[in-house]
Amino acid sequence: MSIIQRLTPQEAFKAMSANRDALLIDVRDPVEFVFVGHPTHAKNIPWAFAPEMRANPSFVEQVQDTVPSLDTPLFLLCRSGQRSFSAAMALEAQGYRQLINVEEGFEGGLNELKQRSTLNGWRFHGLPWEQG
Numbered sequence: 001m002s003i004i005q006r007l008t009p010q011e012a013f014k015a016m017s018a019n020r021d022a023l024l025i026d027v028r029d030p031v032e033f034v035f036v037g038h039p040t041h042a043k044n045i046p047w048a049f050a051p052e053m054r055a056n057p058s059f060v061e062q063v064q065d066t067v068p069s070l071d072t073p074l075f076l077l078c079r080s081g082q083r084s085f086s087a088a089m090a091l092e093a094q095g096y097r098q099l100i101n102v103e104e105g106f107e108g109g110l111n112e113l114k115q116r117s118t119l120n121g122w123r124f125h126g127l128p129w130e131q132g
Helices: 009-017 030-036 059-066 082-093
Strands: 005-007 023-026 074-077 099-102
Touching: 005 009, 009 074, 009 099, 023 059, 059 082, 074 082, 082 099
Parallel strands: 005 099, 023 074, 074 099
Antiparallel strands: none
Protein backbone atom coordinates (compact mmCIF):
# COMPACT_ATOMS: atom_id res chain seq x y z
CA MET A 1 0.00 0.00 0.00
CA SER A 2 1.35 3.39 -0.99
CA ILE A 3 2.06 6.06 1.60
CA ILE A 4 1.90 8.91 -0.93
CA GLN A 5 -0.64 11.54 0.08
CA ARG A 6 -2.53 13.58 -2.50
CA LEU A 7 -3.33 17.21 -1.69
CA THR A 8 -4.77 20.09 -3.67
CA PRO A 9 -2.46 23.07 -4.15
CA GLN A 10 -4.30 24.99 -1.41
CA GLU A 11 -4.04 22.07 1.05
CA ALA A 12 -0.36 21.58 0.19
CA PHE A 13 0.44 25.27 0.67
CA LYS A 14 -1.30 25.26 4.06
CA ALA A 15 0.53 22.08 5.16
CA MET A 16 3.92 23.40 4.00
CA SER A 17 3.33 26.72 5.75
CA ALA A 18 2.74 24.85 9.00
CA ASN A 19 5.91 22.74 8.74
CA ARG A 20 9.31 24.45 8.48
CA ASP A 21 11.02 21.15 7.59
CA ALA A 22 8.87 20.58 4.51
CA LEU A 23 10.43 20.93 1.06
CA LEU A 24 8.63 21.55 -2.21
CA ILE A 25 10.32 19.81 -5.14
CA ASP A 26 9.23 20.92 -8.61
CA VAL A 27 10.03 17.97 -10.88
CA ARG A 28 9.46 19.76 -14.20
CA ASP A 29 12.15 20.33 -16.79
CA PRO A 30 14.35 23.36 -15.92
CA VAL A 31 12.99 25.28 -18.94
CA GLU A 32 9.40 24.88 -17.64
CA PHE A 33 10.53 25.82 -14.14
CA VAL A 34 12.20 29.06 -15.28
CA PHE A 35 10.02 30.26 -18.17
CA VAL A 36 6.54 29.08 -17.14
CA GLY A 37 7.14 29.93 -13.50
CA HIS A 38 7.27 27.97 -10.26
CA PRO A 39 6.06 28.13 -6.68
CA THR A 40 8.13 30.48 -4.55
CA HIS A 41 10.90 28.60 -2.71
CA ALA A 42 10.47 25.42 -4.79
CA LYS A 43 13.59 23.37 -5.48
CA ASN A 44 13.88 22.21 -9.10
CA ILE A 45 14.97 18.58 -9.45
CA PRO A 46 13.74 17.36 -12.85
CA TRP A 47 12.11 13.96 -13.19
CA ALA A 48 12.51 14.12 -17.00
CA PHE A 49 13.95 16.45 -19.61
CA ALA A 50 12.03 18.06 -22.49
CA PRO A 51 11.36 17.89 -25.33
CA GLU A 52 11.46 14.10 -25.53
CA MET A 53 10.82 13.73 -21.77
CA ARG A 54 13.99 11.71 -21.30
CA ALA A 55 14.15 10.34 -17.76
CA ASN A 56 16.62 11.95 -15.38
CA PRO A 57 18.81 8.98 -14.34
CA SER A 58 20.11 10.97 -11.35
CA PHE A 59 16.74 12.07 -9.96
CA VAL A 60 16.79 9.92 -6.82
CA GLU A 61 20.45 10.70 -6.13
CA GLN A 62 19.81 14.44 -6.52
CA VAL A 63 16.94 14.25 -4.04
CA GLN A 64 19.10 12.22 -1.63
CA ASP A 65 21.86 14.84 -1.88
CA THR A 66 19.34 17.60 -1.17
CA VAL A 67 17.25 15.77 1.42
CA PRO A 68 19.25 13.13 3.30
CA SER A 69 16.54 12.47 5.92
CA LEU A 70 13.91 9.96 4.87
CA ASP A 71 11.49 11.64 7.30
CA THR A 72 11.54 15.10 5.68
CA PRO A 73 8.09 15.98 4.34
CA LEU A 74 8.50 16.18 0.55
CA PHE A 75 5.85 17.89 -1.54
CA LEU A 76 6.21 17.07 -5.23
CA LEU A 77 4.74 19.15 -8.04
CA CYS A 78 4.85 19.18 -11.84
CA ARG A 79 2.65 20.71 -14.52
CA SER A 80 -0.51 18.74 -13.77
CA GLY A 81 0.31 16.18 -11.06
CA GLN A 82 1.28 13.18 -13.20
CA ARG A 83 5.09 13.33 -13.35
CA SER A 84 5.25 14.32 -9.70
CA PHE A 85 3.30 11.21 -8.69
CA SER A 86 5.74 9.02 -10.64
CA ALA A 87 8.63 10.81 -8.92
CA ALA A 88 6.97 10.27 -5.53
CA MET A 89 6.67 6.54 -6.25
CA ALA A 90 10.41 6.38 -7.04
CA LEU A 91 11.21 8.12 -3.75
CA GLU A 92 8.83 5.86 -1.85
CA ALA A 93 10.78 2.87 -3.21
CA GLN A 94 13.94 4.44 -1.72
CA GLY A 95 12.40 4.68 1.75
CA TYR A 96 11.14 8.25 1.94
CA ARG A 97 8.20 8.23 4.34
CA GLN A 98 6.45 11.61 4.02
CA LEU A 99 5.58 12.09 0.36
CA ILE A 100 2.85 14.41 -0.83
CA ASN A 101 1.83 14.77 -4.47
CA VAL A 102 0.41 18.20 -5.28
CA GLU A 103 -2.62 17.31 -7.37
CA GLU A 104 -3.44 19.66 -10.25
CA GLY A 105 0.26 20.67 -10.40
CA PHE A 106 1.46 24.16 -11.23
CA GLU A 107 -0.58 24.77 -14.40
CA GLY A 108 -3.53 22.42 -13.86
CA GLY A 109 -5.60 20.49 -16.34
CA LEU A 110 -6.58 21.41 -19.88
CA ASN A 111 -9.82 23.25 -20.58
CA GLU A 112 -11.99 22.64 -23.66
CA LEU A 113 -9.63 24.83 -25.71
CA LYS A 114 -6.63 22.78 -24.53
CA GLN A 115 -5.32 25.64 -22.40
CA ARG A 116 -3.87 25.31 -18.90
CA SER A 117 -4.07 27.62 -15.87
CA THR A 118 -7.79 28.25 -16.44
CA LEU A 119 -9.39 25.45 -14.39
CA ASN A 120 -7.10 24.63 -11.50
CA GLY A 121 -3.47 24.33 -10.44
CA TRP A 122 -1.10 26.23 -8.16
CA ARG A 123 -1.01 29.38 -10.29
CA PHE A 124 -4.78 29.38 -10.95
CA HIS A 125 -5.46 29.37 -7.19
CA GLY A 126 -3.28 32.45 -6.71
CA LEU A 127 -0.67 30.79 -4.53
CA PRO A 128 2.82 32.40 -4.34
CA TRP A 129 4.87 31.91 -7.51
CA GLU A 130 7.58 33.56 -9.55
CA GLN A 131 9.30 33.39 -12.92
CA GLY A 132 12.97 33.31 -13.70
